[in-house]
Amino acid sequence: MLTKSSTELIRQQNRALVLVALRRRNGQSHTDLGIETGLASATVTAITQELENENIIERTVAPPAGGRGRPRILFKQRRSAAYAAFVRISSDVLQYSMVDYSGTLIYRIEEKRDNAGQTVEAFAADIRAALGRLAEKSRVSPSDLKAISISSKGLVADDNTTLLWSSVLGSQQINMRKTLEPDWQAKVTLNHESLLVASALHTSLSRKEGKPIPRLAALSLGHSIGLGVVHADTYESPRARAPGFGHMIHSHGGALCRCGSYGCIEAYAGSYAILRAAFKVPATTLPANFVPFIEVEKIAVQARQGDRLAKSAFREAGTAIGNGLARLISLHGKMPVVFTGPGVRFFDLMRPGIDEGLSASLGVQIEGPPEMSTSLDEERLVFEGHLNHTMSAIDRDVIAPKILGQGGTP
Amino acid sequence: MLTKSSTELIRQQNRALVLVALRRRNGQSHTDLGIETGLASATVTAITQELENENIIERTVAPPAGGRGRPRILFKQRRSAAYAAFVRISSDVLQYSMVDYSGTLIYRIEEKRDNAGQTVEAFAADIRAALGRLAEKSRVSPSDLKAISISSKGLVADDNTTLLWSSVLGSQQINMRKTLEPDWQAKVTLNHESLLVASALHTSLSRKEGKPIPRLAALSLGHSIGLGVVHADTYESPRARAPGFGHMIHSHGGALCRCGSYGCIEAYAGSYAILRAAFKVPATTLPANFVPFIEVEKIAVQARQGDRLAKSAFREAGTAIGNGLARLISLHGKMPVVFTGPGVRFFDLMRPGIDEGLSASLGVQIEGPPEMSTSLDEERLVFEGHLNHTMSAIDRDVIAPKILGQGGTP
DNA sequence: AGCTTTTTCTCGACAGTCGAGAAAATTAAT
């Protein structure tokens, strides 16, 4: 949507431009910023002075690049300019992190969860209490906490607020904004974990390539199957989505899934599904809620030793994923796929099935199969995703719009 | 992507704002424009004067709204300010339309096509020649033709330029920009027909609702199956995509499709597929290239009289579509679906299958089934889609960026 | 101390928006 443009808006945009540049590389001189943002030197001065008065950035001196000349002044984010908290909800642990404005982790709490059926209220109370402790321990005053970013697996509504379905709470829904905004004036957002992974991969790979990758998918293989997709159409900021890939129908009326539906991808490719197939348990048996990964590992060993049943369990999982990716590509176009999560250890076993499942579609036949790669260290990617999303949101929505009545003595 | 902002850019954006307002309702006064754009009166004056000098808009007087007072000056698009040509490629006819800057159709040519295998070169030459005649007959000088918008069914690459696969040319690819840009300096774009339909429906329904609809799908039922999806995320202009829905896998290793793959949705829901199912022809038989719609109509009559085989043919088609929509919703979220094309006549027969195919997915179970409706008059929707896309592109890319050395005597 | 080099900062010109109120063009009232 086009909106009214005024001179003040220009300043806001150009402030954002400087903040983004600083986010890309912290500690840049006046001249660096001029080059990176494309702004005139005079404009850079005006903006950096403003930001300095508002205590957003600070200066340090550094010797000139060419050995002699006037020393450069490097601008850096003031670490105490703002804070953000991340909450990572996974099936067995809740991880709370506090980061400062420069994006450095300053405190972390981890809490084991018992997987017993918990009520939404108790769950919400736990999170509220833990966030309180996090702020206290890291000595962040509530008014300085500008954003709370939450990630979870499962089905996230696209208001970026409501968790519709999760393996832990089932279909008990929870609205994170309503839960947390009374306690904090920070902006609360909820994203699917795979969205953050995809987003982190997208920025890091785009930087490596030197230009934005038009599309990218991240597929997390674990107890559940999660997909994140990033689209970067020309001239607009990339947008990420985390669709309900794990519970997309693979085969109409097929195997029973943990979610209660029949034929979901997860009912073929989730860890419990692999177990079920390997032990010839009927596909209509209600699956176990949590399968230790060691069990899957055992089957993988058998498969690698040539066991036919074990091999076909992984192959079937691959076919479900391959078909799903073929459908994704039919709807979104060809894009590279990065596999993450603990399940990548079995990627080689699933690969034949994936290739077969992909090959069936016209799009793949015409444009060729997508590039596929694996990436370990999902935890780091989730953290980076949180960081990218939150810090750019703070820059864009809190810092760039000049707030009057600010600025004082450092 | 954020880019440098300057005062000139503001003007460009605000010019665009005025042009968009005029596109929404042609013939608005100074005051109207001020209200609709949110710009100050002084700014409106500045911009309208500029546009007038550049011969983009013209003024007519009208009595004041309240009976007395100074007469209003209504600004209207100057019809000769620019022209656009549309080419609609369908399996049996090529339709060429010329419209002026106000969006009024001023000339049209239709050419029957023989469905014999034609080479890409001959096909390209046909289009080039017809466009030449179109410009000549409508007395539009080549330099005034600012855009050529082409629509087709099949698989369109997302460079908006290349036709990757079509039922007519098969997998002989054709790059429309390369074909036409040497003759015309107009901007050439190729879009899937269903994308234009979806886009037209989106703007008209959004206007009816008073606010932009977040998502919408248009499903065209004909010889082939085409899907267009429109996304209107907050604060950005809506974007449309036309995925290869018809050739998305419905059932792995299933019925043989016209495209050569097995298991495509079209191989179950295309008109030839319904025929095949109704006559119990094996699903692996190579389908006929063109099926007269009368044949499908006959089967529909039988189905409505209770013939079981005929009924199940439509039901199966419905299931394929329903499953496909369930998958679409898994990946994109819930959205209303509008069915268009000649096949909507059989919508009632397919409906049970569609409902069944939809119900299988978790997303549908949680958020409920999507709203479904039908719309006849696909041809008008395609034309409106062409119009929306092209005219806003001309406004945004040609008119709004002030071109120096313009303006003269009308 | 003076010259060179590198970098930051300042100044005046220019482009654009905005609000207020003047000006214009008409009908209604006297």
Place this chain on the structure above:
DNA sequence: ATTAATTTTCTCGACTGTCGAGAAAAAGCT
């Protein structure tokens, strides 16, 4: 026939912002 009222357009000066050029600053080198 004037004058008043009304509606709408247009103009003026203040303000915000960007830009390029060149001044100023702060160092090393000779």
